[in-house]
Amino acid sequence: MSARPQLGQFLQTRRARVRPEDVGLRSGRERRVSGLRREEVALLANVSVDYYIRLEQGRAGNPSTTVLTAVADALRLDQAERDHLRRLACSAPPAVPPKTAVRPQLKAMIDAMHDLPAIVVDRLSNVLTWNSAALEVVADFEGSAHRNLARLYFLDPGAREYYADWETVAEDAVALLRKASAEYADDTELAALVDELRTASPEFERFWTSQDVQSRSHCPKILNHPVAGQLTFSLESLQLPGDDGQFVITYTPSDDTTKARLATVLDRDYSPLRES
Numbered sequence: 198m199s200a201r202p203q204l205g206q207f208l209q210t211r212r213a214r215v216r217p218e219d220v221g222l223r224s225g226r227e228r229r230v231s232g233l234r235r236e237e238v239a240l241l242a243n244v245s246v247d248y249y250i251r252l253e254q255g256r257a258g259n260p261s262t263t264v265l266t267a268v269a270d271a272l273r274l275d276q277a278e279r280d281h282l283r284r285l286a287c288s289a290p291p292a293v294p295p296k297t298a299v300r301p302q303l304k305a306m307i308d309a310m311h312d313l314p315a316i317v318v319d320r321l322s323n324v325l326t327w328n329s330a331a332l333e334v335v336a337d338f339e340g341s342a343h344r345n346l347a348r349l350y351f352l353d354p355g356a357r358e359y360y361a362d363w364e365t366v367a368e369d370a371v372a373l374l375r376k377a378s379a380e381y382a383d384d385t386e387l388a389a390l391v392d393e394l395r396t397a398s399p400e401f402e403r404f405w406t407s408q409d410v411q412s413r414s415h416c417p418k419i420l421n422h423p424v425a426g427q428l429t430f431s432l433e434s435l436q437l438p439g440d441d442g443q444f445v446i447t448y449t450p451s452d453d454t455t456k457a458r459l460a461t462v463l464d465r466d467y468s469p470l471r472e473s
Contacts (some may be wrong), residue, residue, distance in 0.1 A: 201346045202255060203285050203378065203379060203382070203408075204252070204253070204255050204282075204285040204286060205253040205254055205255055206408055207281065207282065207285060207408045208238075208252070208253050208268070208272070208282075209253065210247075210407065211272040211274060211278065211408070212232050212233040212234075212235075212237075212238050212272055212407040213230070213231050213232035213233075214231075214232055215232050215272055215273055216232065217233060217237065218233075218426055219273070220233070220237075220241060220271070220273075229461065233271075233272075234314055235249055235250055236249075238268065238271050238272065240262070241267075241270075241271035242267040242268045242270070242271040243267055244264060244267065244268075249268075252264075252268070252286075252305060256293055257286075258268060259286075261411065262283075264277075265279075265282055265283055265286055268282070268333050268462035269282055277411050278410060279401075281375075281376060281379050281410040284379035284380055285379050286306065287292060292381075292383075293381045293384045293385075294381075294401070294441045294442060295441065296441070297441045297443070298318075298321070298325075299305065299317050299325045299326045299443065301371075303326075303437070303443075303445070304317075304326050305330045307326070307445065308324050308328050308329070310330065310447070311328075311329070311330065311463070312330060312459070312460070312463060313330060313446070313447055313448065313449060314330040314331040314333075314334040314335050314430075314447070314448040315327070315328050315330070315445060315446065315447045316318050316328075316331050316335060316338075316445075316446050317443055317444065317445055318346065318443070318444050318446060319441075319442050319443055319444075320373075320380070320381075320442035320444075321345070321347075321374065321377060321384075321386065321387055321390060322345055322346040322347050322350065322370060322373060322374070322378050323344060323345050324336075324338055324345065324346065325443065329463075330459075330463055331448075333462050333463055334420065334422065334428065334448060334459065334462065335448065335461075336349055336353075345390070346370055347370045347371070347374060347390065347401075348390075348393075348394070350363070350366055350367045350400065351367060351370075351394055351397070351398040351400060351401045352368050352394075352397060358421060359420060359421055359422075360418075360420065360421075361419035361420065361421055361427065362418070362419050363418075366418070367400060367401075367404060367418075368404050369411060369416070370407065371401060371405055371409070372404075372409050372411040373411070373472065374387065374390070374391060374412050375405070375410050376410045376411070378391065379410075391405065402452060414433065414434045414435070414436075415431065415432060415433050415434065416431075416432050417430070417431060417432070417451065418430045418431075418432045418448060422458070422463055424461075425458035425459065425461055425462045426458060428450070428455045428458055428459060429450070429451040429452060429454075429455050430448040430449060430451055430455065431448075431449045431450075431451050432446060432447070432448055432449075433447050433449065435447075435448050459473070
């Protein structure tokens with residue numbers, strides 16, 4: 198999964214979504230491409246057409262920060278996309294870090310969160326450990342074959358019903374894998390996971406082909422629990438410095454109704470009056 202072919206695919210999808218009139222160019226009736234032509238991107242970025250073509254083909258050597266910034270401006274990239282572009286253009290991606298176990302202190306911390314579902318994942322969304330609340334709310338990781346969030350979202354037959362906002366959840370999961378594919382282009386485990394999901398899920402293939410990336414660390418999460426009913430959480434993803442790409446993901450109830458329903462699932466007593 199080399200980063201250089203990805204660079205061309207990413208740039209092509211980004212220029213395809215920019216309309217000429219959005220950047221002050223005329224959009225003639227006989228355009229054969231959607232979005233911007235290569236020569237138009239080159240014009241806006243103040244580089245030669247030949248150079249931009251070589252950039253899309255992965256043959257531009259080591260493009261400078263100035264050039265990448267100009268191309269990003271021309272294509273109207275957001276910050277996550279700009280970071281992704283820089284990673285893809287890097288000629289020597291970092292070595293894939295070794296796998297590390299979850300520290301006992303970290304496991305003890307999330308186990309102590311009795312009323313707060315929490316899991317620890319790696320940069321490929323493999324679920325490394327979880328607490329008892331997560332087993333009741335997120336997934337039965339002890340009995341499930343899917344201890345990877347991307348596999349869970351795309352391959353578990355009940356995922357679409359369980360996640361009320363499945364489309365957003367699934368899109369975010371693919372975008373995170375896309376980000377990881379640029380950070381460590383030689384990661385064989387990631388390549389195998391992506392190949393598996395592209396083969397097994399047309400929806401994953403659709404999201405993957407879109408080339409979208411994101412680095413969102415928090416978002417709402419709505420679950421249709423079979424016992425408690427709809428639960429609304431605020432998801433927080435906290436990266437752990439020094440732990441080789443591990444993240445703690447917590448699910449905090451967003452309202453009193455969810456708190457009460459969660460307490461029922463976890464067999465706890467709950468009264469909103471205790472919160473005052």
